[in-house]
Every structure is written in C-alpha cells, then in structure tokens.
Amino acid sequence: MWKYLLKRFLLMVPTLIGVAVLTFFLIRVIPGDVVELRLAGDRGAVSDDVLKQERARFGLDQPVWKQFGVWMVGIARLDFGTSMWTGSPIWDEIKLRFALSLQVAIMATIVAVLLAVPLGLLAALKQDSWVDYTVRIFSIAGLACPSFWLGILFILTFLIVFKWLPPMVYTPFWVSPWQNLQQLIWPALAVGYRYSAVATRMTRSAMLEVLREDYVRTARAKGLVHRLILTRHALKNAMLPVLTVIALEFAFLIGGLVVTEQVFNLNGIGLLFVQAVAHRDYTLIQALVMLVAGIFIFVNFAMDVMYAWLDPRIRYR
Amino acid sequence: MRHRSRWSVCTLVVLALALTFAWTVSGVAQDKPRYGGVLTFVVPSEPPSYDAHQEETFGLIHPTAPHYNTLMRVDPFDKTGTKPVGDLAESWTISKDGLVYTFKLRKGVKFHDGGEMTSKDVKASYDKIIFPPAGIKSLRKDSYDAVEVVEAPDPYTIRFRLKWPEPSLLLNLASPWNWIYKADILAKDMHWYETHIMGTGPFLFVEHIKGSEWVGKKNPNYWDKGKPYLDGYRALFVSSSAQQVAAIRAGRAHIQFRSFSPPERDQLVQALGDKVTVQESPWDCLNFVSMHHEKKPFDDKRVRRALSLALDRYEGSKNLSKITLVKDVAGVQVPGTPWATPPAELEKLAGYGHDINANRAEARRLLREAGVPDGFSFTFKNRGIPHPYEPLGIWLIDQWRQIGLNVKQEVIEASAYHPMLKRGDFEVAMDFQCGFIVEPDLDLPRFVSNSDANYGKHKDKVIDELFQKQSRALDLEERRKYLRAFEKRLLDEEAHVIYTLQWHRIVVHSAKVKGWTITPSHYLNNQLDTVWLSE
Numbered sequence: 001m002w003k004y005l006l007k008r009f010l011l012m013v014p015t016l017i018g019v020a021v022l023t024f025f026l027i028r029v030i031p032g033d034v035v036e037l038r039l040a041g042d043r044g045a046v047s048d049d050v051l052k053q054e055r056a057r058f059g060l061d062q063p064v065w066k067q068f069g070v071w072m073v074g075i076a077r078l079d080f081g082t083s084m085w086t087g088s089p090i091w092d093e094i095k096l097r098f099a100l101s102l103q104v105a106i107m108a109t110i111v112a113v114l115l116a117v118p119l120g121l122l123a124a125l126k127q128d129s130w131v132d133y134t135v136r137i138f139s140i141a142g143l144a145c146p147s148f149w150l151g152i153l154f155i156l157t158f159l160i161v162f163k164w165l166p167p168m169v170y171t172p173f174w175v176s177p178w179q180n181l182q183q184l185i186w187p188a189l190a191v192g193y194r195y196s197a198v199a200t201r202m203t204r205s206a207m208l209e210v211l212r213e214d215y216v217r218t219a220r221a222k223g224l225v226h227r228l229i230l231t232r233h234a235l236k237n238a239m240l241p242v243l244t245v246i247a248l249e250f251a252f253l254i255g256g257l258v259v260t261e262q263v264f265n266l267n268g269i270g271l272l273f274v275q276a277v278a279h280r281d282y283t284l285i286q287a288l289v290m291l292v293a294g295i296f297i298f299v300n301f302a303m304d305v306m307y308a309w310l311d312p313r314i315r316y317r
Numbered sequence: 318m319r320h321r322s323r324w325s326v327c328t329l330v331v332l333a334l335a336l337t338f339a340w341t342v343s344g345v346a347q348d349k350p351r352y353g354g355v356l357t358f359v360v361p362s363e364p365p366s367y368d369a370h371q372e373e374t375f376g377l378i379h380p381t382a383p384h385y386n387t388l389m390r391v392d393p394f395d396k397t398g399t400k401p402v403g404d405l406a407e408s409w410t411i412s413k414d415g416l417v418y419t420f421k422l423r424k425g426v427k428f429h430d431g432g433e434m435t436s437k438d439v440k441a442s443y444d445k446i447i448f449p450p451a452g453i454k455s456l457r458k459d460s461y462d463a464v465e466v467v468e469a470p471d472p473y474t475i476r477f478r479l480k481w482p483e484p485s486l487l488l489n490l491a492s493p494w495n496w497i498y499k500a501d502i503l504a505k506d507m508h509w510y511e512t513h514i515m516g517t518g519p520f521l522f523v524e525h526i527k528g529s530e531w532v533g534k535k536n537p538n539y540w541d542k543g544k545p546y547l548d549g550y551r552a553l554f555v556s557s558s559a560q561q562v563a564a565i566r567a568g569r570a571h572i573q574f575r576s577f578s579p580p581e582r583d584q585l586v587q588a589l590g591d592k593v594t595v596q597e598s599p600w601d602c603l604n605f606v607s608m609h610h611e612k613k614p615f616d617d618k619r620v621r622r623a624l625s626l627a628l629d630r631y632e633g634s635k636n637l638s639k640i641t642l643v644k645d646v647a648g649v650q651v652p653g654t655p656w657a658t659p660p661a662e663l664e665k666l667a668g669y670g671h672d673i674n675a676n677r678a679e680a681r682r683l684l685r686e687a688g689v690p691d692g693f694s695f696t697f698k699n700r701g702i703p704h705p706y707e708p709l710g711i712w713l714i715d716q717w718r719q720i721g722l723n724v725k726q727e728v729i730e731a732s733a734y735h736p737m738l739k740r741g742d743f744e745v746a747m748d749f750q751c752g753f754i755v756e757p758d759l760d761l762p763r764f765v766s767n768s769d770a771n772y773g774k775h776k777d778k779v780i781d782e783l784f785q786k787q788s789r790a791l792d793l794e795e796r797r798k799y800l801r802a803f804e805k806r807l808l809d810e811e812a813h814v815i816y817t818l819q820w821h822r823i824v825v826h827s828a829k830v831k832g833w834t835i836t837p838s839h840y841l842n843n844q845l846d847t848v849w850l851s852e
Contacts (some may be wrong), residue, residue: 031733033734087366096526159563272528
C-alpha cells in the first residue's frame with residue numbers, strides 16, 4: 001500500500017513541472033502585454049520610454065529562458081512573486097478569492113451529494129417506474145441547464161419579484177454566517193443542481209450494473225437483509241465511478257465557475273483568472289494555473305488512495 | 318350668499334398661499350445638505366496601484382480620490398467641467414507675461430496622520446509628476462513641458478516658473494490625477510504611494526478588499542469645515558454591467574459614476590421611476606478612425622476625405638444614441654464647452670454637411686480621382702468591446718459601403734488592441750481617446766506628428782505649428798482662431814483622422830444622492846466632499 005501511494009505521489013512532480021513549462025511559454029505566445037494594457041488606460045497614449053522603463057521593472061526585457069529560470073527558482077521556494085497588474089504579492093491576490101471558491105465548491109458538492117446519491121439509488125431500485133422517470137427527467141433537466149443560466153433566473157426572480165439582490169460583497173462564514181449564506185447559497189444551488197445531475201445519472205447506472213452482479217445475487221440467495229445488500233455490497237462498489245465524478249467536478253469548481261461568478265458577482269478564483277488573462281498578468285496566470293493544476297493533481301491522488309481503500313484489488317496489484 | 322362666496326375665495330387664497338409656503342420651505346429643506354449616511358457606488362474596474370501620478374484608469378480615481386486633494390480642482394458644480402477653482406490653493410496670481418504662476422496655500426490643512434500640509438508637500442508632489450527621478454514613472458509629465466521649475470518660497474506659497482507661456486496650465490493644475498502627497502514620505506520612499514494611502518482629503522482610508530470593495534470614512538478634521546456630509550462611502554467592484562444595473566435596481570448601490578448605456582438607463586427608469594435621477598452630458602471620450610498614412614491608398618488625402626464624407630453623422634447620431642454610448646456630432650472639442658466648434662463652422666468640415674447625397678457624390682468623385690476602383694476592399698480593425706466599438710464599427714462599414722467600398726471588419730481582442738495600433742499593423746482602425754478636462758492642450762497632443770500615439774503616422778508640419786500656436790496664444794480669440802485652423806487641417810483638408818460621434822455619458826443614480834453634478838469627464842467630481850444623501 002505505501003509503495004503504491006509513494007509511486008502515485010512521485011508521479012505528481014513531473015506533472016506539475018510539465019504544467020509549469022507549458023503555462024509559462026503558452027501565455028507568452030498570446031499577443032498583448034501587461035505593461036501596454038496597464039498604461040494605455042482610457043486615453044490610449046503612452047510614450048515608448050515609459051513602456052520600456054516599466055518592462056524592465058518587471059524583468060520582461062530579459063530573455064525568456066532567464067525569466068523562466070527566475071520563476072522556477074521562485075516556485076521551488078514557494079514564492080510566486082508579485083502581480084504585474086497590482087504589484088501585490090500573489091498570495092494576497094489569491095487567498096480571499098480561494099476561500100470563497102472553496103466554500104462554493106464545498107457547498108455545491110454537499111448539495112450535489114445530498115441530491116445525487118438518494119435519487120440515483122432510488123431510480124436504480126425502482127427502475128422503469130414513475131419514480132425512475134421523474135428522477136431521470138430531473139437529472140436530464142439539470143444537465144441541459146447551464147448553471148449560469150439557472151443563476152440568471154435566480155437573480156432575475158429576486159430582482160423582479162422580490163426587489164432584492166444577494167449581498168455583493170463576500171463576508172467570511174466565521175464573520176457573519178447569515179450574510180455569508182445569503183450570498184453563497186444561491187450559486188451553490190445553481191451549480192450543485194447541474195453537478196448533482198451528472199452524479200445522479202452515474203449513481204443510477206453504476207447501481208444498476210452492480211445490482212446485476214453475481215455477488216449481489218449470491219447475497220440475496222443467502223437470505224441477507226435487503227438493506228445490508230444495498231449498503232454493504234452494492235452501494236460501496238457502485239460508489240467508485242460516482243466518487244470519481246464528484247471529485248473531478250469538485251476540482252473543476254475551484255477555478256472553473258467563471259460565468260457563474262460573474263452572474264452572482266462573486267469575487268472568486270474563476271473571475272480572477274479571467275481578469276488575469278485579460279490583463280496579461282503573467283505571474284498571476286502562472287500561479288493560478290499551478291494552483292488549479294495542483295488541486296486537480298491532489299484530488300486525483302486522493303482518489304487513488306480512496307480507490308485503494310474501497311477496492312483492495314487495486315493496492316495489491 | 319355673496320358674503321359666503323367671498324369667504325370661500327379668501328379661504329382658497331389663504332390655503333394656496335400656505336401650500337406654496339410649505340412647498341417652498343420643504344424645497345429649501347431638501348436643498349440643504351443633510352449629514353450622515355454611507356454612499357455606496359459600483360466601480361466597473363479596480364485600481365492597479367494606488368498612485369494616481371502613474372495610473373490612467375477611473376478604476377483608481379473613483380474609489381480613491383476622496384482621500385486626496387489637489388492644488389486646484391474643477392468646480393464640482395460646473396457642468397462643463399472646465400472652470401478651475403482652488404482646492405488646496407486659496408488664491409493665485411499669474412504674471413503679465415504668463416510665465417509665473419503663484420499660489421497661496423490654505424493654512425491648517427492636515428494630512429490624515431496629523432502632519433501639516435505645506436508648500437514642501439506640493440513641491441515634492443509636483444516634482445514627482447513633472448521631473449520624476451529615474452525608476453519613477455509619471456504618465457502625464459509631458460503635459461508640463463512648459464514648466465521650468467516648481468518653487469516653494471515660503472510654507473504657504475508655491476510658484477511655477479514656465480519656459481514659455483501656456484494659458485492651459487491653470488486648468489492642467491486642476492488635473493484630478495495630481496494628488497498632493499506628503500513630502501517626508503516621498504523623501505523616504507518614492508514608491509510608497511503605490512501601495513499606501515495618505516492624503517488630506519475629506520475621507521480617511523479604512524480598507525481595500527481586493528476584487529470586492531473599497532471603504533472610506535469621514536475625516537473629522539477636514540480643513541473645509543462642515544464637509545464632508547457623508548459618514549463614509551463604500552465602492553463595490555462590479556465588472557459586469559448587468560450586475561451594476563441590478564445593484565442600483567435592488568438598492569444595493571446608489572450610483573455608478575462612469576456611465577450606463579441608453580438601454581440600461583431606460584431599464585432603470587422603467588423599473589424605478591422617480592426613485593432615480595438621470596444626469597446626462599456629452600462625454601470627453603471619442604472613437605476616431607486612424608488610417609495608416611504609409612499604406613496605399615490611405616496615403617492619399619482624397620481617399621481619407623472620401624471616407625469621412627461617406628458618414629451620415631446626423632442620422633447616425635439619431636439612431637446610434639438609442640443603443641450605445643454616442644450622441645453628438647462634434648469637432649475636436651466637446652459640445653457645450655468653451656472651445657467647442659460652433660455648429661455653423663462644423664457644417665463646413667468634410668462629412669459634417671447635412672446634404673448626405675452631395676457628400677457621398679463628392680466622396681465617389683474623390684475615390685475615382687484617386688484611382689480607387691468601385692468595390693475596393695480593405696480591412697477595418699475594431700476593438701472587441703461591446704460599447705460603443707461594436708455598433709460604431711458596424712455603422713462605419715455600412716456607411717463606407719454606400720460609396721462603393723467593400724470593408725471587412727476584423728475584431729481584435731481588447732487586450733491585444735493597443736499593441737496592434739502601436740505596431741502599425743492595420744490599414745484602417747478604430748482609435749480612441751478619453752480626456753480628464755476638456756482643454757485642447759490636453760486632448761489634442763496625440764495628433765502632433767511626433768506623438769507616440771500618432772498611430773496613423775502622419776507627418777504634417779502645419780498641424781504641429783498650429784498646435785503650438787494655439788497652445789501658446791495668450792489672447793483667447795487668437796487661440797480660438799488657431800484651434801479652428803488646426804481642426805480644419807486635421808479633419809477636413811488632410812483628413813488625417815475621421816471623428817465619429819462624441820461619446821455620451823449617462824449616470825443614473827438613486828434620487829437620494831444629492832450634491833453631485835455630471836461633467837463631460839468621468840475622472841472628475843469624485844472627491845465626494847459635496848455629496849450628501851437625502852434619506
């Protein structure tokens with residue numbers, strides 16, 4: 001087991017280095033640079049001398065390989081530098097937004113799991129009944145509606161019917177739980193619904209497959225209690241693909257809610273990502289890509305550990 | 318009977334008088350500033366650094382200006398945004414030859430840390446702006462080329478000595494970017510103000526939560542006794558325009574100081590009726606067309622004039638003003654301001670006459686004469702921003718088709734646009750300009766041949782001379798004459814660029830917001846010292 005975990009852990013390092021190399025060079029291929037964008041402002045006129053001076057300040061006048069070297073040395077020390085747009089340390093730019101995105105991701109995951117597992121289970125057990133059809137319609141509707149669209153519907157309903165809008169400024173949960181939930185519950189519901197639709201369908205199909213397995217038939221033949229067959233034998237095995245879907249969706253939510261964040265005016269990682277790209281803020285883009293890649297890699301690692309725990313065949317292979 | 322009716326008439330008269338009196342008194346009461354309350358406004362972008370001397374975005378000015386004062390300021394109640402009044406300057410004199418400007422400073426002005434503001438601070442701030450040391454950038458230093466030296470002869474006097482007379486200097490010293498910083502701080506660290514706030518303004522800095530909000534509270538020791546009226550303010554950073562409108566509509570914010578589009582204005586007025594106030598003004602921002610003078614056939618002034626003659630600006634104004642941020646047909650200065658082109662003179666410029674058929678016939682003739690065949694194709698590069706670039710681009714293409722030109726539009730992502738212009742990688746492109754005060758010396762230097770922003774790369778000694786003459790003319794009429802000649806040369810005779818339509822600023826705000834007046838610039842009137850809330 002430990003050898004398996006170590007192998008999986010070490011595989012994370014070359015993956016992260018690959019991401020770092022790709023990010024660093026690809027972002028520099030896109031036309032436009034942070035200095036011109038920042039100084040052109042609304043008037044659009046700025047002297048070449050000022051541009052040159054500013055590029056030198058950020059080290060953008062250095063050869064690309066040298067810039068890359070400086071950045072990699074920084075990463076090794078866990079120093080991602082300062083934002084080229086604001087001049088603030090990268091971590092200052094990210095920390096508040098990360099807390100918000102993480103909370104939305106956790107809340108959406110809770111919503112999704114609370115909906116998906118019971119509904120998927122129910123649909124599988126009552127296959128081809130009206131219950132199954134209702135669950136299928138509910139989940140297909142969730143897949144068909146983008147979460148930002150649902151978010152827009154929420155906002156318009158609040159605005160037109162209740163003349164109300166969720167708070168526009170993020171308040172951490174420990175400062176004011178009520179304010180915090182007033183703002184974040186709606187995006188969590190909008191995102192959680194779509195997320196649950198994927199997981200519901202996965203739970204249903206995985207359960208249907210497992211319920212037809214020989215060992216379930218054997219358990220039934222042995223006269224085991226139905227509840228025990230479901231929880232101990234069927235559900236545990238059916239959860240493997242469901243967990244994969246949930247984990248990957250969770251990782252995606254940290255940096256991928258660009259439009260939903262815009263709709264709810266959430267100061268999250270997705271919106272920061274878009275702003276960083278629009279500003280050509282190289283250091284911030286690089287740090288954000290590394291962060292999201294790190295989360296994906298870590299979640300994958302956690303999944304591998306979970307697989308090994310759930311399915312002993314994997315760790316002994 | 319007659320007696321009774323006389324009494325009735327008397328009663329009615331007394332009642333009417335009483336009502337009139339009550340209405341007048343309530344009107345007076347409403348106009349009297351009320352203390353208290355927190356103003357909440359939305360800002361569509363966020364400050365990069367906190368140092369206005371080196372920034373160029375309203376994203377800094379809107380949330381941060383309330384912490385600072387400038388030497389002069391633009392009268393906050395002047396709708397043209399062109400009348401200079403003293404801010405930290407109490408009075409001033411200009412020498413007869415126009416070479417020495419002397420300002421007497423207010424006494425008893427304190428920085429937020431309690432230190433007294435003196436001429437040493439004003440000199441240090443202006444030295445940073447006009448003569449920045451190596452490694453310090455100052456975006457507007459070129460507009461103070463005429464200044465030879467800034468002197469502080471005593472603690473409450475500041476003097477600007479000029480190399481040549483420049484009548485626009487007084488207004489330029491009212492620039493909303495020229496915040497007065499503390500000399501002692503600058504002496505220790507010239508970069509300090511990029512990340513910190515320390516001014517003399519009406520509001521103290523509380524916090525900046527990145528990506529979220531900026532908070533300020535009332536400065537109880539503000540030098541202008543009785544001000545500010547508000548207890549504080551909150552600037553919410555909201556990039557989506559739909560969310561900005563929603564914030565006003567739901568009462569989460571009182572105002573957005575930049576502008577809304579006409580459909581957004583209509584939506585808010587329809588939803589909120591008299592709970593909102595609409596203020597509109599011609600805007601000191603403009604999209605103009607740059608044509609690359611080193612690329613054929615745009616090196617030929619007949620072709621450039623033809624492109625301008627093809628535009629039906631008056632019809633365009635009528636239709637485009639319903640959907641986007643443009644409205645007035647104007648020359649090189651904002652309509653309604655002191656240097657604006659009178660309509661009678663405007664109509665004489667190529668493409669500004671009302672007879673569009675005659676204009677287009679002339680345009681076709683010029684194209685034929687220049688050897689440009691019917692159906693000639695070129696690419697027009699436009700910036701990927703919805704308002705007003707996209708509707709303006711579509712309009713231009715349609716207008717040019719009317720004279721037999723086949724124009725393909727290429728939309729360039731906003732972030733890559735400015736570098737494209739600088740590289741000169743275009744035949745015809747949309748260009749833009751936004752000013753902070755309507756003043757020829759501040760709005761027009763980009764059209765001088767050696768300007769870094771002369772993307773069309775025209776070389777025109779006449780233009781350069783006319784610009785310099787208008788800039789140095791002490792006599793107003795003489796200056797006006799040179800300015801009109803400059804305009805004729807730029808837009809008509811040589812048609813170096815093509816002006817489209819003046820941007821139009823629309824600020825829709827809660828009717829509770831009082832004491833704020835719209836001007837042609839969204840960089841002005843953000844100190845908030847005169848603003849109050851009626852409820």
